[in-house]
Amino acid sequence: MDIIVCVKRVPDTSEADLAIDKGGKDIQKGGLDYDINDWDRFAIEEAVLIKEKTGGKVTVVTVGDEDAEEMLREGLARGADEAFLLWDESFEGSDGYATAHILAAFLKQRSYDLVLTGTLADDDCGGQFGGMLAAMLGVPVATLVHKIEVKNGSITVRRELEAGLSERLDIDLPAVVSVATGINEPRFVSIRAVRKVASIEIPTVDRGELGLDEADVGSAGAKVEIEKVFLPPEGEGAEIIAGSPADAAARLAEILKEKGGIA
Amino acid sequence: MKTIYVLAEHRQQHLRDTTWDALAAGRDLAQKTGAELACLLLGSGVDAMADQLAKECPKVVVVDDPRLANFNSEPFVKTLTGLLAGQDSYVLVIGNSNSIIDLAPGLSVALDAALATDCIGFEVDGGKVKALRQIYSYKVNALVSFKGASRIVATLRSGFFSFAPSGAAPGAIEKVASPLGDEPLRKRFLSYVEAEKGDVDIASADIIVAIGRGIGDEEDLSMFESLADAMGGVVACSRPIVDKGLLPKYRQVGTSGVEVKPKVYLALGISGAFQHLGGIKGNPLIVAVNKDPRAPIFRAAQYGIVANLADVVPALEEKIKELKG
Amino acid sequence: MTLLEPADVPLAGISAPIVAAAVLLAAIAIFSYVMLRRIQLLRAVLPDPRFSEIGRRIWLAIVYGFGQARQPRYLGAGIMHILLFAGFVILSLRSLTLIGRGFSSGFHLPLMTGSVGFAYEVLKDYVVLMVLVVCIVAMVRRAVFKPARYQHTGTSKGHGAEAYVILGMVSALMITDMIYDGSALAVGGHTSGAALFPAASLGAAFMGAASQSTLSVLHVAGYWAHILVFFTLLNYLPISKHFHVITAIPNVFFAKLNKGGIKPVRWGVDDWMELEECGVGRFEQFTWKHVLDFYSCADCGRCSDNCPAATVGRALSPRMISIKARDYVYEHYPVFSANKDPDDKPFTGNIVTEQEIWACTTCGACEQECPIFIEYIDKIVDMRRYLVEQGEMPVSLQKPLQQIKKKGNAYGATKTKRAEWTKALEGIQVKELQPGDATDTLFFVDSCGSFDPRIQEISKSFARILHRSGVEFGILGKDETDSGNEIRRLGEEGLFEQVSSKNIEAFQAREFREIVAFDPHAFNVIRNDYPVKFPVTHASQMLARFLEQGRITLKGNYLAGRLVTYHDPCYLGRHNGVYNEPRAVLGRIPGMHLREMHRSFTRSFCCSGGGPLLWYENEEEKERMGERRVKMAAEIGAQVIVTACPFCLINLEDAVKTTGNEGKIEVIDLVELVDRYLA
Structure with missing residues (x-):
């Protein structure tokens, strides 16, 4: 089975102290470490696991500049066979929609059975890429998938619903599957494993080769625009709910209800 | 519009x-x-x-x-x-x-x-x-x-x-009238699958009721299971609960345990060591109940109650059931 | 009256010397062939340079090989083994003599005539009796008392029967000797009495009623039985777990000399990165010395008995690695048939499971205990190197290692904040040494001391002490990288090279007299693993020196009469032999009441390891090692556990809480304790 994995390089913001950039439309990214989006790591691993079972080829692809090459190389070290970097200066400022557009153009030029990606990216927290891509390619999609069984010409997936409930779906191939973290245990990539794939060339594919118009990509092709960003007001620790335990519990129940803590 | x-x-x-x-x-x-x-x-x-x-x-x-x-x-x-x-x-x-x-x-x-x-x-x-x-x-x-x-x-x-x-x-x-034509679906629903009780995946849960050392010598977790059921969430824990053998390892939240990304995190008797807090991602609403007012969990939480768990948990469950109607 | 000697009695019409020659030749031939096969494998596997420092090696062989110096660590079994070994050495002369007697009835070894020969005869007779008694005691001990450490764990087939076979054969040797000599004594061949020849006399007593013709048959039969058992035994050794009788002394001679360090990925290879495969995945990727280790294991179980991982229920039992590996050799490299092709499944991960491999903390208790210096850490690290290459690493360890790869520390902190902890020091400016700077003492703080809030306290205490001592010192600050001790031991050699070379570069860009670290792991890796050598000291050694020189003095009553015990960190004690300096420092503390735990010094019990191992989660363990250790301290009534390792501190402090000893036992680092007493 030929699998193409779409991955994204994101700043590691989960542990870092964040500050807003002067322009007010983004955060200061200078001191941040970048790495592959955590969800996408699981997608690569899943692709390699499927390949190990069924044979075929795994391709890793991203939209990004040369800084993203290291991430692709790690994908090769994980067991992917080839990698592509889709980059053109005009791609700068692409939102989820424009990015899906670029990758759809790339995918339309190739043959594949399955496209894998992570359900969510930790930078834009959009959770939209897989669904958009599938729609653009005209193939079915499933997101938040935590189990994939490969059949002949189709796959059976399990996707997570809320509160421990999952649903099983049968999906014809080709298809796009956005995986959930925890679908597998991504393998460890040693320094040597990366060194071993150092000689594999990672081609860069530009806008012209993808046959895209400037108006379709980058901020021009984006459907949404960030007007401003700001840090949510920081709470000075917990608001302590006073009163007798029973009263406090009752108040807490209301807060939970209000804040979506009761499913 | x-x-x-x-x-x-x-x-x-x-x-x-x-x-x-x-x-x-x-x-x-x-x-x-x-x-x-x-x-x-x-x-x-x-x-x-x-x-x-x-x-x-x-x-x-x-x-x-x-x-x-x-x-x-x-x-x-x-x-x-x-x-x-x-x-x-x-x-x-x-x-x-x-x-x-x-x-x-x-x-x-x-x-x-x-x-x-x-x-x-x-x-x-x-x-x-x-x-x-x-x-x-x-x-x-x-x-x-x-x-x-x-x-x-x-x-x-x-x-x-x-x-x-x-x-x-x-x-x-x-x-x-349904605009759906007759062409076959390429994506077919097969069935719902209920997670087995022993098979809870806290990593993907939206609502987590987490218990820690503060539950004391309590070995019966039914009070917490029942609260979690009422909330539609799952029970997770910090390391001491695993050490005591009360819950399996895959229910432990923390940098050394499972990373979770819930929407709501109810911390019961959890002191809030950084190893534990490090496992909570995605900026959820954290609510803490602990009898120690100086427990660090209160610095991470948005709401807190300082009280014994035994006094709060059953009352909370009752009220939640009431609100759900 | 005398009996006819065996050499003079033809057997089935064939003259005895011809039979003796045939038996001797056949036995030697078989033995040589078996040994040849065993040595062939040693030559086929990977190289290992073990011929350096011959003097030291001879000394080891004398003290630990012939001297059996590690045997009495288990007193009862040790004494029995020493007696058996002494018997073996003494009686080997007797055996040679007896072989000769098959050719000529009056045969004696050179010099073994006259009074020397007589004295030997007397000695030998006592030894025969002694060996027989020891064998019987040993069999009874195994059969009736069943010491736990002889039990096999895991899937390997048991080898318990082999012990009875060998003890039985040795007993048979003694008994046939007693029949041979006793029959002669019974017909009056010897003039002296029971006091000189107790074994023979005992044999004679049993045969006293026999007729002379019976005695003469017994005399010859006893002899031949002895010879046959002897050669059977000789040939049984290299196909059983008793190979150690032959290989133990060579194994000690070839022992690892650079304790504390880890072997390179492959000996004799310049760039291991270029290798097709790295680490040990297939059995044939072990070095010849490691295979010799497998040959040599006597299955005594002392390693596993002392292994903290085994103690708390982890999957590891070091002894079983040797046993399973030897079973693998005997199966795949059989003596009398062709070598078997290796299985589809590699050795690592199948014969030795991943659970076993990751359970090890590299504390070195097994290697310390092994009477014949079998190594485990290097093998485990080699197997880990293979697994890491395959992408297999426990999930709990992946994250800290990835953080080290990205940020140079397992805490995920920004390296520019490495010196942040110094800001909390009142009145002390800790100098962040820039390239080109010079100082006396370079304080290597390491990641834990820089970022772990608890361990930062030790960093601060040590900075205060250094300041007070008047020594000029500085830190590397942002130019410091994780020391890499555990990274190397977890098998991620590439990352180890990366971090160590960064530190080496930082060291080389600055001038200093010595490096000091309070973390024994950092101390160990710089001392024993870094390819460039720098003078490095552990904080406890420096404190002892400061006190000796009067640079600091201690005053106060922090301990307030509480009972103190000292926990030896593995990487300070066992791996680097620093046992006395921390105790010397403790001795200088006013009002010190120190009591040692039952497991201390070389027998110290690991509290589960340092560096990224702090994050390691083991599924199988029933108890945490730290908890076990705290219980040992509680057993002797200790109220304070002093250690000299920040990771021991963290693990033990945790364990104090989880064992319900909060408020009863305090854990404190030696550096912190000294800081409390700074006058």
Whole structure:
């Protein structure tokens, strides 16, 4: 089975102290470490696991500049066979929609059975890429998938619903599957494993080769625009709910209800 | 904007709470933009739900088709595209859920609409709708505009829009024939799978009831299981509970345990060591109950109760059941 | 009256010397062939340079090989083994003599005539009796008392029967000797009495009633039985777990000399990165010395008996690695048939499971205990290197290692904040040494001391002490990288090279007299693993020196009469032999009441390891090692556990809480304790 994995390089913001950039439309990214989006790591691993079972080829692809090459190389070290970097200066400022557009153009030029990606990216927290891509390619999609069984010409997936409930779906191939973290245990990539794939060339594919118009990509092709960003007001620790335990519990129940803590 | 559409979400013949979130947001947007409000209810045998919605919404558009019984995104996208074909100047509001994540992005492409997911608020500026979202590990707020798009799809984070009954006269129910053709589906729903009790995946749970050393010598966890059931969440824990053999390792939250990304995290008797807090991602609402007022968990939590667990937990469960009705 | 000697009695019409020659030749031939096969494998596997420092090696062989110096660590079994070994050495002369007697009835070894020969005869007779008694005691001990450490764990087939076979054969040797000599004594061949020849006399007593013709048959039969058992035994050794009788002394001679360090990925290879495969995945990727280790294991179980991982229920039992590996050799490299092709499944991960491999903390208790210096850490690290290459690493360890790869520390902190902890020091400016700077003492703080809030306290205490001592010192600050001790031991050699070379570069860009670290792991890796050598000291050694020189003095009553015990950190004690300096420092503290735990010094019990191992989660363990250790301290009534390792501190402090000893036992680092007493 030929699998193409779409991955994204994101700043590691989960542990870092964040500050807003002067322009007010983004955060200061200078001191941040970048790495592959955590969800996408699981997608690569899943692709390699499927390949190990069924044979075929795994391709890793991203939209990004040369800084993203290291991430692709790690994908090769994980067991992917080839990698592509889709980059053109005009791609700068692409939102989820424009990015899906670029990758759809790339995918339309190739043959594949399955496209894998992570359900969510930790930078834009959009959770939209897989669904958009599938729609653009005209193939079915499933997101938040935590189990994939490969059949002949189709796959059976399990996707997570809320509160421990999952649903099983049968999906014809080709298809796009956005995986959930925890679908597998991504393998460890040693320094040597990366060194071993150092000689594999990672081609860069530009806008012209993808046959895209400037108006379709980058901020021009984006459907949404960030007007401003700001840090949510920081709470000075917990608001302590006073009163007798029973009263406090009752108040807490209301807060939970209000804040979506009761499913 | 001419119309604010609200897509009703249901599962196993019941409207989900996300529907009411969406209705609340939709009603507010309709008011601010002067648009009409309409609910879209797609399902199979949905009369009861339609009546329920009509009480709160001036117009309910119903499509009844057995292929819409489950939230399979493929027939849903096709039906909605059929319903909204040719329309302009609308916002389609949908409460976010794991079913909707499957649906909304593809739908937005099919409708050629702009999409904002997981919104926590809206602003209307000169008739233009802008959405408030959270980005960068949910730590930064972003105000997003739609570049003048006349078709917008927005999904909503639960807990940010509170619904209250309007008291207005019941709306009209308009039944529309299913636009679905006969072509076979390429994505077929097979079945629901209930997680086995021993098979709980805390990593993907939205609501977590976490217990720690503060539960004392208590070895019977039924009180906490029962609270979690009432909340629709799962029980997780910190290291000492695993060490005591009360819960298996895969229920442990922490840098050395499982990383979780819930929406709500109820910490019971958890002191809040950084190894534990490090396992909580995605900026959830943290609520702590601990008898030690100086426990570090109170610095990470938004709400707290200083009390014995035994005094709080049963009362909390009772009240929650009451609120759920 | 005398009996006819065996050499003079033809057997089935064939003259005895011809039979003796045939038996001797056949036995030697078989033995040589078996040994040849065993040595062939040693030559086929990977190289290992073990011929350096011959003097030291001879000394080891004398003290630990012939001297059996590690045997008495288990007193009862040790004494029995020493007696058996002494018997073996003494009686080997007797055996040679007896072989000769098959050719000529009056055969004696050179010099073994006259009074020397007589004295030997007397000695030998006592030894025969002694060996017989020891064998019987040993069999009874195994059969009746069943010491736990002889039990096999895991899937390997048991080898318990082999012990009875060998003890039986040795007993048979003694008994046949007693029949041979006793029959002669019974017919009056010897003039002296029971006091000189107790074994023979005992044999004679049993045969006293026999007729002379019976005695003469017994005399010859006893002899031949002895010879046959002897050669059977000789040939049984290299096909059983008793190979150690032959290989133990060579194994000690070839022992690893650079304790504390880890072997390179492959000996004799310049750039291991260029290798097709790295680490040990297939059995044939072990070095010849490691295979010799497998040959040599006597299955005594002392390693596993002392292994903290085994103690708390982890999957590891070091002894079983040797046993399973030897079973693998005997199966795949059989003596009398062709070598078997290796299985489809590699050795690592199948014969030795991943659970076993990751359970090890590299504390070195097993290697310390092994009477014949079998190594485990290097093998485990080699197997880990293979697994890491395959992408297999426990999930709990992946994250800290990835953080080290990205940020140079497992805490995920920004390296520019490495010196942040110094800001909390009142009145002391800790100098962040820039390239080109010079100082006396370079304080290597390491990641834990820089970022772990608890361990930062030790960093601060040590900075205060250094300041007070008047020594000029500085830190590397942002130019410091994780020391890499555990990274190397977890098998991620590439990352180890990366971090160590960064530190080496930082060291080389500055001038200093010595490096000091309070973390024994950092101390160990710089001392024993870094390819460039720098003078490095552990904080406890420096404190002892400061006190000796009067640079600091101690005053106060922090301990307030509480009973103190000292926990030896593995990487300070066992791996680097620093046992006395920390105790010397403790001795200088006013009002010190120190009591040693039952497991202390070389027998110290690991508290589960340092560096990224702090994050390691083991599924199988029933108890945490730290908890076990705290219980040992509680057993002797200790109220304060002093250690000299920040990771021991963290693990033990945790364990104090989880064992319900909060408020009863305090854990404190030696550096912190000294800081409390700074006058």
